[in-house]
Amino acid sequence: MQEATAASLPEGNNLPTLAGQRGGSARRTKLLLSTFFLGVALIHILPFYWMAISAVRPPERIIADAGNFLPTSFTLQNFQTLLASNPYVQWYINSIILAVSFAALSVTVCTLAGYALALYKFRGREELFFAVLGSQMIPFYLVLVPLFLIIVRTGLINQYIGVILPIVAQPFGLFYMRQYIRGISRELIDAGRVDGASEYNIFGSIVLPLCKPGMSAIFILFSIDMWNSLIWPLIVMREEAKFPLSVGLAGMISTYRSLFGELIAGSLLATVPMILLFLIFQRQFLTGMSVTGVIVEK
Amino acid sequence: MTLRSAKTPFLHRPSVVPWVFLAPFLLLFLTFSLYPILNAFYLSVSQMESITSLPQFVGLANYAKLWNDPSFWKALNNTLLYTVGVLLTLIPIPLIYAALLQSGWVKGAHSYRLILFTPLLTSLVVATIVFRYMLGPEGFINAILNFFSLPPQRWVEVGTYAMPICVLIAFWRWTGMNIVYFQSGLNNIPKELFEAAALDGASGLQSFYFVTLPLLKPIVIFVVTISLIGSLQVIVEPYILYGAMAGPGESALTMMFYLYMVAFQRLNFGYAAAIGVVLAILIMAVSLVQFRFFGFFSQED
Secondary structure, three states, rough: OHHHHHHHHOOOOOOOOOOOOOOOHHHHHHHOOOOHHHHHHHHHHHHHHHHHHHOOOHHHHHHHOOOOOOOOOOOOOHHHHHHHHOHHHHHHHHHHHHHHHHHHHHHHHHHHHHHHHHHOOOOOHHHHHHHHHHHHHOOOOHEEEEEEHHHHHHOOOOOOOHHHHHOOOOHHHHHHHHHHHHHHHHOOOOOOHHHOOHHHHHHHHHHHHHHHHHHHHHHHHHHHHHOOOHHHHHHHHHHHHHHHHHHOOOOHHHHHOOOOOHHHHHHHHHHHHHHHHHHOOOHHHHHHHHHHHHHHHH | OOOOOHHHHHHHOOOHHHHHHHHHHHHHHHHHHHHHHHHHHHOOOOEEOOOOOOOEEEOOHHHHHHHHHHHHHHHHHHHHHHHHHHHHOOOOHHHHHHHHHHOOOOOOOOHHHHHHHHHHOOOOHHHHHHHHOOOOOOHHHHEEEEEEEEOOOOOOOHHHHHHHHHHHHHHHHHHHHHHHHHHHHHOOOOHHHHHHHHHOOOOOHHHHHHHHHHHHHHHHHHHHHHHHHHHOOOOOOHHHHHHHOOHHOEEEEHHHHHHHHHHOOOOOOOHHHHHHHHHHHHHHHHHHHHHHHHOOOOOOO
């Protein structure tokens, strides 16, 4: 499509594109750039490729064959050992529980609060908003020790709720949902008021349905964050059966058994569903991941 | 908001409604953010005998100890090294990639964006495990070196490579994300500006330099800031690569790693809190510089 346009343009006609080069050299530039990006893409895929071919090698061949670029053998032995000698499936379930419940809770709480800050004028609104936003500057790790002490004292240690509850109130989520709701037409809301709907009905039946794209964007962002997090769940969870994947896999590294095969198999199984989900929902993913970029533009 | 009569039920009063919506967030925020923040400062000037004992005020003793602690300086040094490495790679390269992919001169640009994005979907733990084995003595990377007749390296055993390897992992994972950020900035540049530049006879490079870069400044500053804040808190990569002892000669010890070690291996909570405060001050200084440059709140009414 692009190519046809470029080729059909007469020599010397500038294209309204970033690279304002001319006809003849254009094709060469294109070829060069396309080849370059093919190379870049291959390098970025390499670790995935290596993970995939290593996972299906017999455990004793993984180190020996590490330098072999081609798939040398195929066995599911690593996956069998992985599932037999670790509560891997349980870790997987735990990761899903943590990611989904954290994201759902956080999105709910942030949307409710974002709604209040976006649409109501009340005393202390600005102060509150800036205080919450200002706390975003403070790194989570400052509160790592105090939070741990709270979790220990309240008996939330080694519980899902202990991992989730302290991080549900995300200033970023609040900020994002506030911006999002401010973008919703006031006329719809005022019309609801004229019809005599209560404030809660207006939220539930007018605002909430319109918020769905914004909510799903931060839902994805937050669930990926939780899926990837290591240190906080590592501190809160004490029992192997309650670990999420990240903590379980990290624990496998520090044991004395030689676990290359199992680790690579476990890593592969942890990665494939995420990539499949991404390929299916790429638009939502990219919106979710770039919401911070969107905010900057506002 | 329309004023209702005084008979309005409590939860429906205009003065009460916003607080009902705010309540869940606020309660959690006060309990799990505001209180711990204040508590962190208090703990940093205290000593705790055990998890259950009450903190005892010791003044600035923890900070004085920190000043004279070679491990702390080593950790700070490593963290800054990593941060500089991330900024030098993860800003210019994705920016150039984004501009090229946007130019319409790369066939299948969208698929490349997707491919470069996928590494971010591996968790940091998985990514680091993979790199750890690829960089092993008889690993994939050494095999590639061997293929080009270069001598193999002891990547993960030698401390010198610790921070560069962490930068490499960050680069692998984040290139695609930063392309997405820069691309969202590029999309907001009006096409007419490029047309005008082209009419004025500007080459591709010239319009990149004179049109694209100045207009991308806000997003560049934004990406620099989040990269800085993220980098200063690096812990998972060195933890997975080099284990609980942070590698030979603490070569993989970062600020966060040290905080983690002090708190959860040595159970010295007061001292760990002091490290946290120093790290927080560093990060807040960075954020404030960003606000000055960039005015995060400038669009507010």
